[in-house]
Amino acid sequence: MAPGPEVSGIDIYVRIKPVRRPSPRLVVDTSENKIEFIIPRNESARLVNNQREHFEFRFNGILTAEAKQDEVFERVARPVVTGAMEGYNGTIFAYGQTGSGKTFTITGGPERYVDRGIIPRCISAIFSEISKRSDQQFTVHISYLGIYNNEGYDLLDAGREIKAMEDLQQVHLGEAEDGTVSYPMYRANNEEAALNLFFTGEYNRTIGDTPRNMASSRSHCIFTIHIEGRKVGEDVVRRSKLNLVDLAGSERVSKTGVDGTTLREAKYINLSLHYLEQVIIALQEKAMGMNRWGLHGAGLEIQFCAVWADGWG
Numbered sequence: 001m002a003p004g005p006e007v008s009g010i011d012i013y014v015r016i017k018p019v020r021r022p023s024p025r026l027v028v029d030t031s032e033n034k035i036e037f038i039i040p041r042n043e044s045a046r047l048v049n050n051q052r053e054h055f056e057f058r059f060n061g062i063l064t065a066e067a068k069q070d071e072v073f074e075r076v077a078r079p080v081v082t083g084a085m086e087g088y089n090g091t092i093f094a095y096g097q098t099g100s101g102k103t104f105t106i107t108g109g110p111e112r113y114v115d116r117g118i119i120p121r122c123i124s125a126i127f128s129e130i131s132k133r134s135d136q137q138f139t140v141h142i143s144y145l146g147i148y149n150n151e152g153y154d155l156l157d158a159g160r161e162i163k164a165m166e167d168l169q170q171v172h173l174g175e176a177e178d179g180t181v182s183y184p185m186y187r188a189n190n191e192e193a194a195l196n197l198f199f200t201g202e203y204n205r206t207i208g209d210t211p212r213n214m215a216s217s218r219s220h221c222i223f224t225i226h227i228e229g230r231k232v233g234e235d236v237v238r239r240s241k242l243n244l245v246d247l248a249g250s251e252r253v254s255k256t257g258v259d260g261t262t263l264r265e266a267k268y269i270n271l272s273l274h275y276l277e278q279v280i281i282a283l284q285e286k287a288m289g290m291n292r293w294g295l296h297g298a299g300l301e302i303q304f305c306a307v308w309a310d311g312w313g
C-alpha cells in the first residue's frame, strides 16, 4: 500500500449562526474569507487608552448565516468523506460557545429533515458510495463516545437499558499504534443500521439531568465511522476513521463565581480544549507552514468548524 501524506491538511471554516439582530460590530468579507470585529474603545477607562478596536480573522471558508445544512455538508464534510473512502482518516469538529450551533451543525436540528446535520449526511454519503463500488468489499463499524470530566462513556451500549447517565458504560479511550481501539464499536451493515445506532446514541445523550447529561454543553461527543475496505480478490485492507465531534462549550469560566462541580467541569473542558488548540496549531504549522491562528478570538454567534485528514488509517 502506498503511504499517504502524513498530514494532508487542516481547513478551518467559520459558520455564522442566523440571529434576529446581526451585530453591527461583525463585518464579514466572503471574497477574502475574512471576518472583522470592531470593538469600540471604552473611553472612560484611562487617559491614555491603547485598547485594540479592530480584530481580523481569516479562514479557509466562511459559511454565512444563509448557508443551509446541505451547503455545510458539501463544503466541509464531502471532501473528508471522499478521503475516508480512500483510506484517509478524517476529523470534523465543531468548536464554539454554548448555543453557537455546534450540535445543530454536527447532528442536526430536531424538527425538519432538511436540518439533518453532518453525521446523518456522512452516513448516507458513505453507504451510497459503497453501493457504487461493486469491485470492493466494505465493513463499517460505528462508535459513539461521550467524554465528561476526562472519562469516556459508550453512548451505544444498546444491549442495556439506560435510565441514568451513571448507567452508561465507562470505557477506556485508548488507541493502539495499529489503530485498534479499546472502546466498543458496533457493526452497521447498511445505512439504516448506522442511522439506528446514531439515534440510540442521540437518545442516550439526553438521559439524566439536563445540566450534566451528554447533550449538555459540558461534554464532548465523538461519533466515529470506522471503514474497512478491500478490493475483491486482493488481500490489502484499507482502514480509515471518520471522527465527527461535537465539542463541549468553549466559553471560559472566570476564576470567581463558580465552584464545586461546575468548576471541576470547566477545568477539564478548558484543559482539553487547550490541548486541542495545541494539536491544531502543530498540525497547521506542519501541514502548511502557516501563521499561528487564534482559536479564541471570535464572538458570540460564531462557531468554528475544523476539518483535517491526517494520513492513512
Ligand SMILES: Nc1ncnc2c1ncn2[C@@H]1O[C@H](COP(=O)(O)OP(=O)(O)OP(=O)(O)O)[C@@H](O)[C@H]1O
Binding pocket: 016, 017, 018, 096, 097, 098, 099, 100, 101, 102, 103, 104, 105, 109, 110, 215, 216, 217, 248, 249
Ligand atoms: N444555522 C442554524 N440555523 C437554525 N437554527 C440554528 C442554527 N444553528 C443553531 N441553531 C439553533 O440554535 C440553538 C442552539 O444551537 P445548538 O444547540 O446547536 O448550540 P450548541 O453550540 O451545540 O450549544 P451547546 O454547547 O449548549 O450544546 C438550537 O435551538 C439550534 O436549533
